[in-house]
Amino acid sequence: MKTITKLWATAAICGAMLSGMAQADPHPDAELIIEGELHLATRAAPAEHLGGVFPEIYSGWLFRTDETRALQMDDFDNPGILFTERGQDRWDAADGNAGQSCADCHGDIESMAGVRAVMPKINEDGELWALENYINNCRTARMEADAWGWNSEPMKDMTALISLQSRGMPVAVQMDGEYAPFWEQGREMYYTRFGQLEMSCANCHEDNWGRMIRADHLSQGMSNGFPTYRLKNATIVPLHQRFRGCIRDTRGETFREGSPEFIALELYVSSRGLGLPIEGVSVRQ
């Protein structure tokens, strides 16, 4: 009985905290407008499959400081754009024993519009592949060149460039049919409490978004901004590296970048952001 009373007291404190957390909420009315021209929505109605867990879905951009948000509004200030410029050189350069460039087969980089928005996607053999897998398949099978490492500089340059072609296009991953088992696997992972701290993705990004975990302002953990330029790392951070960091922070044993597990998780996390646009290369702290 005594315990019950105190639990109510705790609940009351939590309630008071909820109402008093305004300064930690996502920015109430900031608008993401690139170069004063291209308007990217940062708020959207949640997909039905989310079952009402969010009143609205938000880009991670809304949870960052004024300074960090400003960097993403100007391509000259966005350090991620430098990666896309190097990516363009790689797109045009012949490499490997076949003596071919990406451009030889695909033509202009604009031909990649929409590609990032549907990733990860099932290939001809029924495997779920991320953008990095498709890039490496062209390199090894068609160009007869070496595969690039998942977190390598050339891979960051190329994924940044290809993502930029989908800037403003809504996330459009598939969830049904042959995608369903991968999506289920990702969903299962999302709600698994990993590591010695026993924390799931949902514990941080569904139950506590908007709150502070020490100095970090928790977002809804959306992936539409990836690849992202992270100021703290002073480089592009691919999505799987972010996943790795989040699981490491649970004192857990992570999965590998490019592992089937992380590609399934990528599919599921992307589907939580259905309705938000691809940001191209975002900037985070």
Added chain:
Amino acid sequence: MTRRSLTAACTVSVALWASAPGAEIAPADVVWEDEIAIPVSLSGTPGDPVAGANALSSRSIGNCLSCHENTAMPEHDFQGNIGPSLDGAGARWSEAELRGIVANAKRVFPDSMMPVFYHDNPADYVRPGDAYTGNAYDPDTFSTLLSAQQIEDIVAYLTTLTDW
């Protein structure tokens, strides 16, 4: 003396009397009372509130401020707000209950996000790691998040937080 602090004082003296100094209780041997309280000291040595304040605030020890605010520690910025403020925790809970919460919050608050600080069986976790390396755990070094004495110190500190 109020009835509450009298009870608390009795709990302390019973705990001191019941366990010889240095007689540490392993996580698997902890005896619970009313499902949520641990009446007996885990380390057998009285907690030191000064050491407890340090363990509570230090990022590499308790890191409690990553989720809790504590206005008694204004010198620490970036206090989290995942859990309730610690202000008044020593007035709301008895020493035995605080020991229970810090050792295993999930008994008092089922499905809580608060980690279990006094448990050391890797089989009870999904992919436990080797601290924050992201690698698999090492069976030779896997241990509780806090030692028995660190918990006693933190509990001793929490009992001083009576204002809210």
